[in-house]
Amino acid sequence: MAPSALAMILFIVVPIGSILVQSLFVEHERVLVTVENCGPFGCTEETRVDTAATAELRAEEPLGRFNGLGTYIDRGHLAVDELAAILSDNAGPGDIAARVMNLPFYKALAFTLAYTLLVTPLCMALGFAVALAVNALPRLAKGPVIFLTLLPYIATPLLGALAVFWMINTDGIIGATLQAIFDDPTLSLQASPMLTWITLIVWGIWHMAPFAFVVFYAGLQTVPADTLESAMIDGASRWERILYVTVPHLKPLAIFVGLILLMDNFRVFEPIIGFSAEANATSLSWSIYNDLNGQGGQLFGSAAATSVLTTIGVMILLTPVLIRTWRGAGGRAA
Amino acid sequence: MSATPPHLRPSMTASALAIGFLAVWLLVAAFPFFWTLWGSFKVEADFFSRSSWWNAITGPATERQTGSAFTLAGYEGAWIEREFWRAALNTVIVTVSVTTVSLLFGTLGGYALSRSTRNYTVWILIAALVFRAMPHITLVSGYLLPFFELNVWGVLPTAIVVLVAINQPFTLWMLHSFFLSIPKDIDESAMVDGCTRFQAFRLAVIPVMWPGVITTGLFSFLLAYNDFAVTAMLLNQENQTMVPKINSFLGTVQTQGSIMYAVAATVSATVPLFILVMFFQRRIVAGLTAGAVKG
Numbered sequence: 001m002a003p004s005a006l007a008m009i010l011f012i013v014v015p016i017g018s019i020l021v022q023s024l025f026v027e028h029e030r031v032l033v034t035v036e037n038c039g040p041f042g043c044t045e046e047t048r049v050d051t052a053a054t055a056e057l058r059a060e061e062p063l064g065r066f067n068g069l070g071t072y073i074d075r076g077h078l079a080v081d082e083l084a085a086i087l088s089d090n091a092g093p094g095d096i097a098a099r100v101m102n103l104p105f106y107k108a109l110a111f112t113l114a115y116t117l118l119v120t121p122l123c124m125a126l127g128f129a130v131a132l133a134v135n136a137l138p139r140l141a142k143g144p145v146i147f148l149t150l151l152p153y154i155a156t157p158l159l160g161a162l163a164v165f166w167m168i169n170t171d172g173i174i175g176a177t178l179q180a181i182f183d184d185p186t187l188s189l190q191a192s193p194m195l196t197w198i199t200l201i202v203w204g205i206w207h208m209a210p211f212a213f214v215v216f217y218a219g220l221q222t223v224p225a226d227t228l229e230s231a232m233i234d235g236a237s238r239w240e241r242i243l244y245v246t247v248p249h250l251k252p253l254a255i256f257v258g259l260i261l262l263m264d265n266f267r268v269f270e271p272i273i274g275f276s277a278e279a280n281a282t283s284l285s286w287s288i289y290n291d292l293n294g295q296g297g298q299l300f301g302s303a304a305a306t307s308v309l310t311t312i313g314v315m316i317l318l319t320p321v322l323i324r325t326w327r328g329a330g331g332r333a334a
Numbered sequence: 335m336s337a338t339p340p341h342l343r344p345s346m347t348a349s350a351l352a353i354g355f356l357a358v359w360l361l362v363a364a365f366p367f368f369w370t371l372w373g374s375f376k377v378e379a380d381f382f383s384r385s386s387w388w389n390a391i392t393g394p395a396t397e398r399q400t401g402s403a404f405t406l407a408g409y410e411g412a413w414i415e416r417e418f419w420r421a422a423l424n425t426v427i428v429t430v431s432v433t434t435v436s437l438l439f440g441t442l443g444g445y446a447l448s449r450s451t452r453n454y455t456v457w458i459l460i461a462a463l464v465f466r467a468m469p470h471i472t473l474v475s476g477y478l479l480p481f482f483e484l485n486v487w488g489v490l491p492t493a494i495v496v497l498v499a500i501n502q503p504f505t506l507w508m509l510h511s512f513f514l515s516i517p518k519d520i521d522e523s524a525m526v527d528g529c530t531r532f533q534a535f536r537l538a539v540i541p542v543m544w545p546g547v548i549t550t551g552l553f554s555f556l557l558a559y560n561d562f563a564v565t566a567m568l569l570n571q572e573n574q575t576m577v578p579k580i581n582s583f584l585g586t587v588q589t590q591g592s593i594m595y596a597v598a599a600t601v602s603a604t605v606p607l608f609i610l611v612m613f614f615q616r617r618i619v620a621g622l623t624a625g626a627v628k629g
Contacts, residue, residue, distance in 0.1 A: 015476025022479060062483055130359055133352040145356065147615055148364045154611050154618070155367065156560040158577055159600045162584075163370040166597065171382035173369065173390065206362065211622060218623035238348060259463075267469030270562055273581065285469045285563070292475055292567055300479050307472035314467045322460060 016311065022304035026067035028057050064301055071305040078309075079103045105306070108282040109313075114197065115283065116265040119204035123261055124254065126205060127212025132242070134213075135220045146217075153210035161274025164203055196280035203271050208264065212257050219253040220246070259321050266317060284310045367604065374601040375404040378594050408598030412583070418599050420572070421579035424490060425559065425603075428575055431494045432558035433551050436505045439498070440550060441543070444509030445535055449518065458510060462503040470500060470563040478567060488570030496568060497558050505550055508621070512546025513539075549621040552614055559607065576603045 033050045036043050073080040086099045100106045134145055152160060168174045168189050179187045189199045223246050231241050269285035272278055278286065284306060291303035372391070373381035379395035389395065393403045400407065412418040447458060477496060481487040516539060524538040525531065566578040574582065580603065583596040611618060 014480075015473045018476035018480060019472065022476070062479060126359075129355065133356040133359075136349060136352050137356070143615070145360065146619065147612060148360050150611060150615070150618070151367055151608065152363050154556070154607060155604055156562075156577055156607070158562045158581065159604055160366070162580070162596070162600055163366040163604075166373075166382070167366055167369060169382065171384055173387040176383075176387055210363070214619055214622045218619070260466075263467040266467070267471070269469070269471060273562070285471045288469075288471045288475050289563065289567070292471075292478060298478070300475070303475040307475045310469060310472050314464075314469070318463065318467055322463065 019304040019307040019311075022063065022300050023071055023308050024066060024068060024301075025064040026071055026301040027064045027299065028061070067301065071301050072309075075103065076302055077105045077305050079105060104282070104287065105309070108284050108287045108306075111197065111200075111281045112266060112268060112283045112285075112313075115201060115204060115268050116262060118201050119208060119265045120258060120261040122201075122205045123208045124212045124216075124257055126209040127214075127257070128216050128250075130209065130213045131216035131220055132246075134217060146214075149213055150210050152206050153208065157207065157270035158274050160207060161203060161271040164206070165275045168199065190275070190277065190280070193280040196275070196277050200268075200271050200275060200277060200281055203275070204265060204268065207271075208261055211264075212261065215253055215257050216250060219250045223249050262317055263314075266314065284313070367608070370597060371601050371605075374408055374594070374597045375406070376594075377405060377407065381594065381597065408594035409602070411592065412595040412599040412602070416583065416595055418576070418579060418595075418602065421574050421576045422602070424569075424573055425575040425577075427490055428494055428497070428565070429555050429558040431490075432497045432501065433554045435494070435498045436501050436554040437547060437551050439502060440505035440509045441547060443506050445513050445539065447506065447510045448513035448516075449521070458503070458507055462507040465500070465503040470561070471567070473500065474564055474567045481568065487568065488573060490569070490573050493565055493568045493573075493575075496564055497561060500564070501554050501557050505554060508550045508553070509546060512543065512550070515546075516542055545617070545620075548614075549617045552610075552617055553621055555610075556607075 033053075034045055034047050036045055072078055075082055082103055083100070086096055090096050090099070101110060130149060134142060134149070137145060155163075166172050168178075170176065170179065170188050175189065178189070179185055189195045227245050227249075228241055231245050236244065267285050268283045269289065272281060272283055272286045273289075278290070282290075288303045288306050288310070291299040291306065369390075376390060376393045376396045377399050379399075380389045380393045383389035383395070396405050397403050399405075474496070478487070481492060486492045520542070521531075521534040521538045524534040529537060560577070561575075562577045562581070565575045566581065569575065569578065571582075576599070580596055580599045583592065583599060
């Protein structure tokens with residue numbers, strides 16, 4: 001118990017502290033020196049980056065210089081000034097939306113929320129439908145069907161995204177077929193934000209539905225046969241039986257599945273890499289990755305600020321559930 | 335479930351509808367993987383054919399370029415030329431270590447928790463929930479700078495430790511509930527017979543805990559195997575595991591045919607996973623539902 005608790009504190013509480021601290025700092029500015037270049041045609045002044053001095057400064061204070069909450073309100077994050085400017089001077093709601101979507105943080109937040117809120121219920125619906133259908137199969141067919149159903153969920157998310165991406169590519173089987181159907185050789189699922197969002201959301205449903213399926217399928221095995229039978233004797237049709245017996249029985253399971261799906265969908269990240277979708281759709285996780293993976297040096301402060309904001313988002317998402325768990329466990333405490 | 339009584343069986347039309355729906359779903363679910371598997375034995379001109387997708391099935395360009403309808407060129411390029419075997423080896427090291435260490439801490443911790451008289455359950459549950467909800471990349475962004483400063487960035491043990499830590503709350507939660515289902519009488523009677531607490535654990539509990547341990551181990555394995563965020567950010571080029579390596583195939587090279595390396599590598603990384611699922615399907619299904627059934 002002690003090593004586990006220690007490891008948990010060390011590796012989960014410490015990084016949260018670490019991102020809080022890092023988010024208050026920002027990278028050092030490069031040290032600039034002005035040198036005079038004198039040649040045959042006179043002297044010119046040139047400003048250069050003093051690489052050695054910059055490196056030394058970075059080594060001395062790896063965190064960077066203190067920036068307070070500056071990173072949080074800059075253009076890359078909450079963009080307070082830009083938002084104020086947009087709100088005070090705009091040409092209607094459409095204009096506001098378009099300009100807010102140009103701010104990187106809000107662009108990522110919008111996609112993350114849209115993805116989470118659409119994929120979660122659609123996954124549950126599809127998973128439930130597949131579970132009902134599998135439950136009606138003869139026993140021998142169930143094993144292979146469950147195996148094939150699980151594949152999208154078990155496969156490595158990045159590789160699953162790549163496999164689908166190669167198919168919907170303009171040269172891939174689905175992409176080329178769509179071009180043929182719509183008779184439009186320039187049609188590409190990556191062309192517009194709308195199509196990219198739809199592609200990513202469909203991929204998300206495909207990837208996560210098997211999880212909802214498995215849990216609902218297990219739940220279906222526990223639906224009391226007597227209740228179903230009495231509902232039938234009382235004249236309930238198939239749909240009424242599903243609606244009034246099966247669904248209420250599975251409600252606690254649905255809450256569990258919904259919670260897990262919310263958490264998993266909120267960190268959507270790999271498909272954006274796999275589909276090379278960053279031009280049209282970014283997510284909070286992707287923004288952090290992008291800051292840390294930057295070509296011109298890693299932006300720790302910026303990544304940390306986004307991380308803190310993401311963590312706050314997770315907390316908001318989980319609060320209702322945590323309160324529920326707390327109350328439920330308090331009642332059941334043994 | 336035992337056989338459904340005849341009068342509860344669905345009617346013919348409903349069955350036909352259900353089977354039709356299921357057929358469509360199975361096609362959607364499994365087709366991309368089989369398509370990629372088939373295509374990995376073709377050349378780029380066929381798998382990404384501009385003229386017709388039928389080329390990917392028959393492979394005329396593959397036949398022209400290599401003399402046969404199937405080619406191992408993608409696999410050769412990935413495994414030998416681009417040294418994918420190194421990434422595969424790293425993946426083996428990482429996944430085996432993560433699974434072993436997770437289970438070691440998890441069984442001891444989970445056992446202690448389940449036998450403790452105090453009520454830790456709520457805290458474990460809440461901790462597991464919160465930490466499961468944190469996107470891994472936010473944790474990684476917290477680790478990165480300290481790891482640079484400590485000079486431990488880029489090596490396999492660092493990634494292993496981080497993956498174990500991320501996995502630990504979930505492992506504890508699962509094993510804790512498995513241990514709760516093993517009656518206390520078993521180890522108590524062993525202790526009455528003169529065993530110490532640890533001997534009771536070793537001699538009486540370990541022999542009956544394997545189903546739970548295997549299931550939990552499978553999930554630790556899957557987490558380590560499927561991870562991209564942690565391994566991509568914390569490992570340097572030589573130590574990359576398979577998933578970030580495949581991503582780097584896509585990023586750097588644009589030369590003819592190298593995309594087929596990525597296709598072949600994707601298949602190479604996915605096939606072992608699916609074989610594993612085939613063998614352990616029951617355990618995985620049990621594990622996915624374990625948390626749910628308890629509510």
